[in-house]
Amino acid sequence: MNIYIGAENIISPLGSTAEENFGALSKNSSGIKKTEAAGFDKKSIFFSRFAENTNDFSFDALLKNCLKNVRSKISPDIFSSEKTLLILSTTKGDIKSENVNPIGKSVSELQNSFELKHAPIVVSNACASGVIAINTAANFIRAGVYETIIVAGCDVISDFVTYGFECLFAISDKPCAPFDKNRTGITLGEGCAAVVLSSHKTIFNVEPMRFIEGTSGNDANHISGPSRTGEGLYRTVKKTLELAGITEKDIDFISAHGTATVFNDDMESVAFDRLNMQHIPLNSLKGYYGHTLGAAGIIETAICLQSMRNNTLIKSMGFEEEGTVKKINIISENKKLSLETVLKTSSGFGGVNASLLLKKS
Amino acid sequence: MENLKEELKKQIIEQLNLEDITPADIKNDAPLFGDGLGLDSIDALELIVLLEKFHGVKITNPEDGRKIFSSIDSMAEYITKAKA
Amino acid sequence: MNHLSSYCHISTKEIVTDKGALLFDNTEGLEVNDFLKTVYKKLAIDYPKFYKMDSLSKAAFLGVELLKKENAALAEYADDEIALLFANSNASEDTDKKFVNSYAEEHAPSPSLFVYTLPSILMGELAIRNKWYGESLFVILQKFDAAFFADYCNMILLRNAKACICGWIEITEGKTEAFIFLAEKNGNENNTPLTKQTIEKIYKTIMKQSRPSKV
The missing domain is CATH 3.40.47.10 (Thiolase/Chalcone synthase)
Known part of the structure; x- marks a missing residue:
């Protein structure tokens, strides 16, 4: 059985479609900027983050907008099909210091607003969640359990995660420099993306x-x-x-x-x-x-x-x-x-x- | 100084969840890492928290921890100097 | 046909296995972390890292130790032939709250708590303890879903693994529930077939058997 993958979308500080994001990367633009007083001791930290003070980039809004875009890239009846599943990949969901278990609510809302037949599954495998979510989707399709699976990944910057990586001394004091000799740690980022996997090539508007x-x-x-x-x-x-x-x-x-x-x-x-x-x-x-x-x-x-x-x-x-x-x-x-x-x-x-x-x- | 060392032993056992170990099991000059107490890299970071929380001493570079946390003696010495 | 070879159930009150044996009874009404520590001591395991784990990892660790005791054949698998599938509805809520407390109340974010604010860490602990290098998946579901366990297990046993240790494991304030079972590709004929119906039935049975709390 062939499994196809496509209809990709990304919402990040670099753009709100996959094409915009790829355009930014082609120009080697980075989303990383300094944020003042963001650390536990109020020190400034580099992040790749959305403009603050807008609800457009909340955890729930990101997922909703990202999935709306994905829906427009495949046959219209797929989301609400009995043979379709949504898998969500996240480490901490919409975590806030005053509300540590916020994933359930987001999941129910997605199921309702996109009229999904099955309750979405959330994959939480640390920083390998995204790849494991896609692999799990492919395995389900290969086994014939579902025909199409939408896999969406989202995480947002929070005090919880920032303070956590700070106390591990894992955050770089400059924009992160992967594989470079002088690398000193990670830069946290936020964003949302989705891809569609399916056994049917014809559901994709653009060649998968x-x-x-x-x-x-x-x-x-x-x-x-x-x-x-x-x-x-x-x-x-x-x-x-x-x-x-x-x-x-x-x-x-x-x-x-x-x-x-x-x-x-x-x-x-x-x-x-x-x-x-x-x-x-x-x-x-x-x-x-x-x-x-x-x-x-x-x-x-x-x-x-x-x-x-x-x-x-x-x-x-x-x-x-x-x-x-x-x-x-x-x-x-x-x-x-x-x-x-x-x-x-x-x-x-x-x-x-x-x-x-x-x-x- | 001896009081500080005993205090440190109790705090280490408590903070690092070393259930089967008593303060008497920790020798002042024995290495804390390696085979000794079986501590690892997360324990080292937790010791940095311990120093700040209970002794008001801040370590900003985890690399410095290696020397400071080599034994109870070295920890006590570091705290005493930092507070002097 | 894949089989469900063995299971165990951990709650704040007791630990039972499929052999029907009540292994540990929390008659003293210990708090979950203390109950798990008592069980660890009674099993006479020498693994000091156990004490450093959060409650989710401790429960998974003990569940798997018990499955190993009753299923000697587990030791026969190659180091990447055993897959892990764990799930719950609250992720790492219990440890998340403790980590928030460390920075919001004690003003000292704790690195050893932060690393356990991912529920999948429990599978890392199992891999380290047992030197298992195989597949692992942690999912958050709205509620226990026998169909998901059956579908995933049967799928992972097709090509990627010969056995799969599964667990539904929830530890939140005042509630502890761990249902851990072993699924195998080459079980014998007397074993329970691995289907949605059989998993559902066992889950319901153990939930019913759970006696009311004495606390």
């Missing part, structure tokens, strides 16, 4: 790509520190390639995780080196979007689809000088290249890693 395979794997090492050997990432990529029946030689581009912490980026370089993928062009989009947590995997997959449609590799923003344990091929300027097969990876707390393969249909 193909989802080939996707798996996850655990480091079994530490709950917050990445594995020094990149074990989980190595295993999930290896398994994904095996199931797809292809080798690293077939991959044209890797959309990596690249959070810009010292240990994460080193871990990825080790894993890709072990996989003989050190020569494959690779980027991280965190230098444009910051780390959007549960939305990251969906935003980055949507950009992969755009890169494939435009046959364009996007420069890994923030990278200037090599400085990972193993040398990898980081994209230093935008360039045209025919992209047939693309690998997307993510890693997160809990030692979780995930990967998926996309191909032109």
Whole structure:
């Protein structure tokens, strides 16, 4: 069975459609800016965040607007079909200090406003949530449980998450610089994105790509520190390639995780080196979007689809000088290249890693 | 100084949830990390919180923690100096 | 045909398994974290990291230790053949509140609490404890959904795993509920088939059996 993926959309500080977002990346514009007095001790912090004081960018509004756009890109009756499911990927939903369990309400509202036949499922697998949500969707379609699954990812910046990463000393004091020698940590970001997976090619208004395979794997090492050997990432990529029946030689581009912490980026370089993928062009989009947590995997997959449609590799923003344990091929300027097969990876707390393969249909 | 060291041991056991360990099990000069108490990188960050919360001493660079948290002796010494 | 080989149920009152045995009875009416610690001590496991876990991870950890005790065959699987599927309706609400308290009330955001404000961390703890490198998924559902567990398990057992440890695990103020079961591809004929109906039936039975609180 072929599984198709398309109808992608992104709402981020860089634009409110996938096309606007890709246009901004093509100009190497970043959404990262300094916010005064945002930290626990009122210090200024770099974020990729929406203009404040408007309800247009609340967690619920982002999802609603993003899904409305997606609905206009596929056959009109799909959302309310018995054979359609909505999967939501998020780490903390609309978390506020005074309300720590806000996901249930958002989910019910989405089900009502889009007249969905089934209650949406929320995937919460730390920073690998997005890729795992897409893989789960593909597995459900392959097993014949659903025919079409809309996968949306959203996370917004909150005091809760900011203070959390601050006390882990994980936030960079400058815009994050993935894979760069002088990287010092993450920049938090917010945004929302969605893609549609379906066994029916004809539901897409614009030609979709193909989802080939996707798996996850655990480091079994530490709950917050990445594995020094990149074990989980190595295993999930290896398994994904095996199931797809292809080798690293077939991959044209890797959309990596690249959070810009010292240990994460080193871990990825080790894993890709072990996989003989050190020569494959690779980027991280965190230098444009910051780390959007549960939305990251969906935003980055949507950009992969755009890169494939435009046959364009996007420069890994923030990278200037090599400085990972193993040398990898980081994209230093935008360039045209025919992209047939693309690998997307993510890693997160809990030692979780995930990967998926996309191909032109 | 001895009082401070005993206090630190109790606080470490409490804050890091070291249930099976008593203050008497922690030697003043024994390494806190590595095999000793089985502490890890999150414990190191929690010790930074402990110093600020109970002793009013702030560490801004976690790298400094490595030396300061090498033993109860070094922690007590650091606190005493910082408050002097 | 895939099978549901074994299960256990943890509540604030007791821990029971499918063999019908009441393993631990919280007659003293201990608070959940203390009850779980008592059980850990009675099982004589040497794993000091247990004490550092949040209650969700502690409950999942003990549930899996009990499944391992009753299913020796679990040790026979390769290190990436066991998948993990956990779900609840409240994510990490209990720990989220504690983390908010650490910064809003105590003015000292706690790193060790923050790392547990993702419910999926419990699967990381299981992976570390057991050296399992396989698939893992955590989902938030509005309520227990036997169909979801059956659909996902049967799907993941097709190609990605040979066994799947599943759990519905909720710990919120005053409520503790963990239903943890083992699904296997190669169960024997006497095992329960892995279907929506059988999972539903077991879940209802254990909920009914749960005796009223003595506290």
